[in-house]
Amino acid sequence: MDLIQFEQWVLKEFGINLSAYKSNQLHRRILSLMSRVGVNTVDEYIALLKKDPNQRQKFLDFITINVTEFFRNPEIFDDLKGKLQSELLPYNKNLKIWSAACSIGAEPYSIAMILDSISPMSRHTILATDIDSTILEKAKKGEYVYSEVKNAKKEYMDKYFKIIGDKYIIDSKIKNMVTFKKHDLILEKYENNFDLIVCRNVVIYFNQDVKNEIYKKFSSSLKKGGLLFVGATESIYNYRDFGFEKASTFIYKKL
Ligand SMILES: C[S@@+](CC[C@H](N)C(=O)[O-])C[C@H]1O[C@@H](n2cnc3c(N)ncnc32)[C@H](O)[C@@H]1O
Numbered sequence: 001m002d003l004i005q006f007e008q009w010v011l012k013e014f015g016i017n018l019s020a021y022k023s024n025q026l027h028r029r030i031l032s033l034m035s036r037v038g039v040n041t042v043d044e045y046i047a048l049l050k051k052d053p054n055q056r057q058k059f060l061d062f063i064t065i066n067v068t069e070f071f072r073n074p075e076i077f078d079d080l081k082g083k084l085q086s087e088l089l090p091y092n093k094n095l096k097i098w099s100a101a102c103s104i105g106a107e108p109y110s111i112a113m114i115l116d117s118i119s120p121m122s123r124h125t126i127l128a129t130d131i132d133s134t135i136l137e138k139a140k141k142g143e144y145v146y147s148e149v150k151n152a153k154k155e156y157m158d159k160y161f162k163i164i165g166d167k168y169i170i171d172s173k174i175k176n177m178v179t180f181k182k183h184d185l186i187l188e189k190y191e192n193n194f195d196l197i198v199c200r201n202v203v204i205y206f207n208q209d210v211k212n213e214i215y216k217k218f219s220s221s222l223k224k225g226g227l228l229f230v231g232a233t234e235s236i237y238n239y240r241d242f243g244f245e246k247a248s249t250f251i252y253k254k255l
Contacts, residue, residue, distance in 0.1 A: 001041075001042045001043050001046070002042065003027050003030060003031075003042060005042070006030070006042045006045070006046070007019055009046060013049070014056075014060065015184075015187070016060075016063060016131070016184075017184075017186050017187060018063070020186045020206050020207060020210040021205050021206060021207065022205065022206065022207050023207070025205070026205075029062070033058075033059070033062050037055060037058070057134070060132065060134075064130075064131060064132045064135075065205070066103040066104065066130075066132060066135050067103075067201075068103040068104060068106045068107060068148075068201070069106055069147070069148050069149075069150070069151060070106045070109065070110050070144070070148060070149045070150075070151055070152045071110045071151040071152055071153075072106070072107070072110075072151070072200070072201070072232075073232045074151045074153075076232055076249075076250055077110060077114065079248050079249075079250070079251065080111075080114070080229055080251065081114050081118065083227060083247055083248065083251055084114065084115065084118065084196070085118060087225070087227060087247065087253065088195050088196065088225075088226075088227065089118070089119055089122075091225070092195060093119070093122050094122050094123045094124055094125070095115070095122070095124045095125075095195040095196060096124075096125050096127075096193055096194050096195050096196075097111060097124060097125065097126045097127070097194060097195060097196045097197075097198070098126075098127045098128075098129070098191065098194045098196070098197045098198070098221070099111060099126060099127070099128040099129070099178075099198045099199075100129055100183070100185055100197060100198065100199040100202075100218075101129070101130055101131070101185060101199055101200075101201075101202035102128035102129060102130050102139065102180070103130060103132075103135055103139070104135050104138045104139050104144075104148070105128060105136075105138070105139030105140070105142065105178065105180065106144070106148055106149075107128075107198060107200065108126045108128035108139075108178045108198075109142070109170055109174055109175075109178060110152075111126060111196075111198060112124070112126055112174045112177040112178055113152075113156045113159075113160050113174055115177070116160075116173065116174060116177070117155070117156070117159070124177060125177070125179070126177050126178045126179070127178075127179055127181065127191065128178050128179065128180050128181070129180070129181050129182065129183035130180075130182065130183070131182065131183070131184045131185070132182075133182050136180045136181075136182060139180050140180050142169060142170035142174075142175050143167050143168070143169050143170075144167070144168045144169075144170075145166060145167070145168065146166065146168065148168070149161065149168045159171070160173075160174050185199075185202070185203075185214055186206075186210060186214075190217045190218070190220070190221045191221060192220070192221050193221075193223055194221055194222050194223065194226055195222075195223055195226050195227070196226060196227045196228075196229065197218050197221060197222060197226070197227070197228050197229070198229040199214075199218065199228070199229070199230060199231075200229065200230060200231035200232075200234070201231040201233075201234070202231075203215075203230075203231075203234060204231065204233060204234055212238075212241070212242075215228075215236060215239075215242045215244075216242055218242070219242040219243050219244065219254055222254040223254070224254055224255070225253065225254065226253070226254045227247060227251055227252065227253055227254075228244065228251070228252045228253075228254070229250060229251050230250050230251075230252070231250070232250060234250070235249065235250065236252060239252050243255050
C-alpha cells in the first residue's frame with residue numbers, strides 16, 4: 001500500500017479527508033511519525049493503528065495539530081476589538097459568532113472576554129466547532145494552565161479567571177456565551193447569518209482548492225457587512241473572488 005491508498009483507508013476508518021491537505025507536507029509528516037513509532041511500511045502502520053487505541057489517538061492528535069493559546073497574536077486581537085467596536089456593534093447589539101476549528105476553546109473564550117468587556121449588557125452567541133471531539137471535551141471544561149493563558153491581559157485575567165493551584169478556570173458567564181459542537185470544515189454544511197467568523201491556523205494545512213471552497217462557504221455564511229478573521233500567516237490574496245474587501249491585514253469584510 002502507498003500513501004495515497006493510506007489516505008483512502010484513513011477516510012474510511014476515521015472519516016478524515018487527508019486529500020484536502022497539502023500533500024508533500026502531509027506525506028513528509030506521516031513518514032516522520034511512522035519512523036518515530038518504529039514502523040517501516042504503510043501496511044505495518046495500518047496494522048498498528050487497527051490494534052492499538054493509543055496509537056490511533058496519537059495519529060489523530062498528530063493530524064489535527066491542536067496547538068493554541070488565549071489571545072494568540074495579542075496585537076491582532078486588539079485590532080479585532082477595534083473592528084467589533086467600529087464595524088459590528090454600532091449596527092447590531094447581539095452578535096452571532098462562529099469560531100471554526102476552535103481547538104481547546106482558547107479562541108472562542110478570548111472573543112467572549114473581549115465582547116463582555118466592551119458590551120456587557122448584550123447577549124452574544126458564540127458557536128465554537130472543531131473536528132476533534134476529545135479536545136472539545138477539554139474546551140467545555142474550561143480549565144487551563146499558565147502557558148495557555150499567558151497572553152491574557154491583566155484586566156481579563158483578574159475578571160474572567162479563577163486560579164486554583166496551577167489551574168486557570170474560566171468564569172461561568174464567559175463559558176455560557178459559548179456553545180461547542182463537533183464539525184468538519186471540509187465535509188459538513190455551514191450555518192448561516194454570522195456577524196463574525198473566526199478561523200485561524202487550520203486552513204494553512206489545506207490545499208488551495210480546499211481553501212477556496214472554505215472561503216466561499218464562509219462568505220455565504222456571513223451576513224452582509226460581516227467579518228472574517230484569519231490567522232497571522234493566512235492572508236487571503238484572492239479575497240475579492242469571495243466577495244470580501246480588506247478591513248485590515250487579517251480581517252475581511254463581506255460586501
Ligand atoms: C492549530 S489549531 C488552531 C486553533 C485556534 N483556531 C488557534 O488559532 O489558536 C487547528 C485546529 O483545527 C482543527 N481541525 C483540523 N482539521 C479540521 C477540519 N477539517 N474541520 C474542523 N476542524 C479541524 C484541529 O482539530 C485543531 O484543533
